[in-house]
Each structure stands twice: as structure tokens, then as C-alpha cells.
Amino acid sequence: MSNLHIIDHPLVQHKMAMLRDKDLGTKDFRDLVNEITMFLGYEVTRDLPQEEVEIETPLMKTTQKVIAGKKLAIAPILRAGLGMVDGMLMLMPAAKVGHIGMYRDHESLEPQEYFFKMPNDISERQVIVVDPMLATGGSAMMAFDSLVKRGVDPKQIKFVCLVSCPEGVKALQENYPDIEIYTAALDEKLNEDAYILPGLGDAGDRLFGTL
Ligand code: PRP
Numbered sequence: 001m002s003n004l005h006i007i008d009h010p011l012v013q014h015k016m017a018m019l020r021d022k023d024l025g026t027k028d029f030r031d032l033v034n035e036i037t038m039f040l041g042y043e044v045t046r047d048l049p050q051e052e053v054e055i056e057t058p059l060m061k062t063t064q065k066v067i068a069g070k071k072l073a074i075a076p077i078l079r080a081g082l083g084m085v086d087g088m089l090m091l092m093p094a095a096k097v098g099h100i101g102m103y104r105d106h107e108s109l110e111p112q113e114y115f116f117k118m119p120n121d122i123s124e125r126q127v128i129v130v131d132p133m134l135a136t137g138g139s140a141m142m143a144f145d146s147l148v149k150r151g152v153d154p155k156q157i158k159f160v161c162l163v164s165c166p167e168g169v170k171a172l173q174e175n176y177p178d179i180e181i182y183t184a185a186l187d188e189k190l191n192e193d194a195y196i197l198p199g200l201g202d203a204g205d206r207l208f209g210t211l
């Protein structure tokens with residue numbers, strides 16, 4: 001079974017169409033990123049372990065399922081991943097948040113890590129790495145490398161992005177076959193500057209108004 005999950009729900013696709021529009025303003029872009037992230041977060045948490053607990057309704061005692069205290073961490077890849085944090089925290093308000101600072105060098109297109117701060121017990125957590133764009137896959141893979149170096153099992157990592165492309169998905173599947181990928185769109189290809197086509201442009205710049 002493929003580890004690529006394309007969330008093709010009509011509401012997600014509708015919001016993605018709006019998000020791609022070059023005339024969408026910064027505030028609306030930010031709001032939509034969070035809204036779409038919530039839909040992706042719903043899917044990425046689908047297999048959280050559950051346990052039975054006994055509760056008493058006003059009418060009788062019953063057993064019901066609740067989430068079995070799974071320790072979670074959200075790990076945004078800066079900057080653009082920051083735009084997805086609030087959407088995830090709406091669903092998982094108690095999750096810890098670790099930051100991975102990284103930018104893609106415009107000449108070499110290689111990612112450069114400039115910051116890494118995780119909860120102390122990160123090796124005991126399921127980590128949801130978030131970044132709107134999966135282009136060459138270099139940034140995501142460097143983020144995974146850093147987490148694995150700190151003791152995180154790749155099977156405990158999930159990756160959530162808004163836009164992906166075949167090149168990035170292939171790179172992740174070859175290097176990290178155990179990591180599940182959740183995306184709202186699998187686009188056509190990369191251009192010569194490693195931007196995704198049709199894509200949505202530079203996600204960080206559009207989120208923070210630095211165009
Ligand atoms: C973008 C994006 C990813 C990366 C994807 O970040 O948010 O982190 O590029 O490209 P890759 O898959 O080829 O590595 P960018 O480097 O533009 O930094 P920013 O988020 O600070 O704008």
C-alpha cells in the first residue's frame with residue numbers, strides 16, 4: 001500500500017483552488033492554510049490509538065472510546081510551516097510544538113538548517129512534521145534526518161503538506177519509506193528553479209507578505 005495520502009475531499013479541493021489564486025491577499029491566504037490544515041490534520045490523526053473508558057451519562061453507565069494518551073508533537077519547518085501550526089493545534093490543543101528552522105539556498109536549492117528546538121522527550125512522541133510545500137524533498141528529508149538523529153523512530157513521523165509533486169514524493173519514498181505523507185494536492189512537476197507547477201508560488205512569502 002502506498003504511503004501517499006492525497007486528501008481529495010471537495011471542500012479541500014475548493015479551498016486549494018482559492019489558495020492558488022495569485023490575487024489572494026495575505027490574510028485570506030493565512031486563513032485558508034489553517035483551514036486546509038485542519039482537514040489534513042483530521043486524516044493524519046485517523047489511526048491514533050484509542051482506549052475504552054467508563055463514563056456515566058445522565059441515563060446510564062457506558063463504555064466509550066477516547067484517545068489513549070498518545071504523546072504528540074507538531075514540528076513546523078520554518079518559515080512556511082508556521083502557517084500550519086494553529087490549524088493542527090485546533091485539533092490537538094495539548095500537542096507540544098518543536099521548531100525546525102530551514103531555508104532553501106536559492107543557488108544550490110539545498111536546504112540549510114539554522115534552528116532546531118524540540119521537546120526534551122521527542123524520541124517518545126509521534127511527530128507530525130508540517131510544511132506547505134514538498135518540492136525537491138530536500139527540506140523535509142533534512143528535517144527527518146535531524147529528528148532521527150535525536151532518537152525519533154521514522155515510523156513515528158508523519159509528514160503533512162498542502163502541495164506536493166512527483167519529484168518530492170519519490171525522494172521521500174526512496175529515503176524514508178516508513179513515513180506517511182499527507183497532501184492536499186499532487187501537482188505536475190518542478191520548474192527549473194525547483195518551484196512546483198502549477199503550485200501556489202512561494203508559500204512563506206505569501207503567508208508572511210514578504211513578496
Ligand atoms: C519552502 C517550503 C519548504 C521548501 C520546499 O521553504 O516551505 O520548506 O521550500 O522545498 P524543497 O522540498 O525543495 O526543500 P523556503 O526554503 O522557501 O523557506 P521559507 O519557508 O522560509 O520561505
Ligand code: URA
Pocket residue numbers: 080133135194195196197199200201202203204
Ligand atoms: N517552496 C515554495 O514555497 N514553493 C515552491 O513551489 C517550491 C518550494
